[in-house]
Amino acid sequence: MTDITSQTEAALAAIAAATSLDALEAERLETLGKKGWVSLALKTLGGMSPEERTAAAPAIQSARASIADALDAKKAALEAAALEEQLARETVDLTLPAFAAPKGSVHPVSQVMDELAEIFADLGFAVATGPEIEDDWHNFTALNMDETHPARAMHDTFYFPDKTAEGREILLRTHTSPVQIRAMLDQGAPIRIIAPGRVYRSDSDATHTPMFHQVEGLVIDRDIHLGHLKWTLETFFKAFFEREDITLRLRPSYFPFTEPSVEVDVGYSTEGGRRVVGGHGDAPGHAWMELGGSGMVNARVLEFAGLDPMEWQGFAFGLGIDRIAMLKYGMNDLRAFFDGDPRWLAHYGFSPFDQPTLSAGVGARA
Ligand code: PHE
Numbered sequence: 001m002t003d004i005t006s007q008t009e010a011a012l013a014a015i016a017a018a019t020s021l022d023a024l025e026a027e028r029l030e031t032l033g034k035k036g037w038v039s040l041a042l043k044t045l046g047g048m049s050p051e052e053r054t055a056a057a058p059a060i061q062s063a064r065a066s067i068a069d070a071l072d073a074k075k076a077a078l079e080a081a082a083l084e085e086q087l088a089r090e091t092v093d094l095t096l097p098a099f100a101a102p103k104g105s106v107h108p109v110s111q112v113m114d115e116l117a118e119i120f121a122d123l124g125f126a127v128a129t130g131p132e133i134e135d136d137w138h139n140f141t142a143l144n145m146d147e148t149h150p151a152r153a154m155h156d157t158f159y160f161p162d163k164t165a166e167g168r169e170i171l172l173r174t175h176t177s178p179v180q181i182r183a184m185l186d187q188g189a190p191i192r193i194i195a196p197g198r199v200y201r202s203d204s205d206a207t208h209t210p211m212f213h214q215v216e217g218l219v220i221d222r223d224i225h226l227g228h229l230k231w232t233l234e235t236f237f238k239a240f241f242e243r244e245d246i247t248l249r250l251r252p253s254y255f256p257f258t259e260p261s262v263e264v265d266v267g268y269s270t271e272g273g274r275r276v277v278g279g280h281g282d283a284p285g286h287a288w289m290e291l292g293g294s295g296m297v298n299a300r301v302l303e304f305a306g307l308d309p310m311e312w313q314g315f316a317f318g319l320g321i322d323r324i325a326m327l328k329y330g331m332n333d334l335r336a337f338f339d340g341d342p343r344w345l346a347h348y349g350f351s352p353f354d355q356p357t358l359s360a361g362v363g364a365r366a
Pocket residue numbers: 174175176177255258292293294295316317318319
């Protein structure tokens with residue numbers, strides 16, 4: 001009897017002193033485990049006479065109960081302490097700057113597309129999209145280039161081997177102009193959209209890559225004329241390059257889908273080997289650089305797209321996004337845009353937090 005009492009006291013003291021779940025488990029095995037002394041004592045009850053058993057049992061039972069309670073309580077306390085310790089160790093400091101470990105950056109092309117959308121949204125233009133895998137009707141025919149038109153051959157088109165259900169050739173769009181057709185067919189007139197996106201031509205050198213980016217612009221309304229086009233482009237370029245001295249030259253040209261057609265040149269100078277947009281191209285030390293094509297939408301194109309040319313007129317333009325990005329941010333090799341070199345991206349990329357806004361500046365750098 002005294003044996004059990006002192007053994008129980010010793011066990012309870014050991015349980016109270018346990019500093020880890022492992023130590024506690026060792027103590028459980030020594031007492032309540034299969035070969036623990038409490039379990040063995042319980043077994044001896046079976047071999048006792050009824051009188052002996054009645055005398056011995058209560059002490060053993062109560063030793064078992066108090067040890068089991070103490071084990072449970074201590075286990076709960078140790079687990080709670082372990083959780084507290086883990087929570088303290090794993091704190092996240094929400095006040096740390098998010099810029100501490102930059103892992104990725106926004107590609108200059110994406111950044112410039114966001115800048116375009118922001119500037120043109122302010123002029124009332126919505127952003128439209130179309131498929132990069134196009135058919136030749138949208139890419140050529142509806143843009144007034146039928147099967148025999150020489151301009152088709154000039155586009156260095158990537159064709160797919162199959163045809164559409166209507167028997168149209170399938171191709172990678174060679175320009176964003178098919179989005180003009182899709183927008184007119186989808187929404188009718190009036191229209192004010194830009195359509196930035198990827199285009200493809202089988203062409204590659206320092207200034208040409210097989211995939212590049214254009215932004216199409218299309219305005220259809222009543223009484224639209226070339227003056228609206230020039231003002232729109234001038235206003236855009238002033239906002240985009242963030243300078244007032246932008247001078248545009250509209251140079252007569254030819255596109256099957258515009259009439260008249262003009263190429264858009266901008267005056268620039270060269271400072272420290274870098275082209276800087278601004279000033280009149282004919283001024284000393286200046287020259288003109290072509291930025292894209294444009295013109296009044298050809299009446300034939302309006303008809304293909306289901307609009308009455310006697311009622312609706314419009315202008316369209318197509319600009320190279322990569323080129324205006326290079327001019328604004330100072331890169332000189334187009335191919336590096338698409339190499340995915342992390343050093344280039346770290347240097348020329350933008351922080352995702354650097355959202356272009358008209359109020360904060362469309363060219364702000366982090
Ligand atoms: N789609 C023409 C090109 O890629 C550019 C353009 C667009 C010209 C719209 C006129 C009007 O060369």
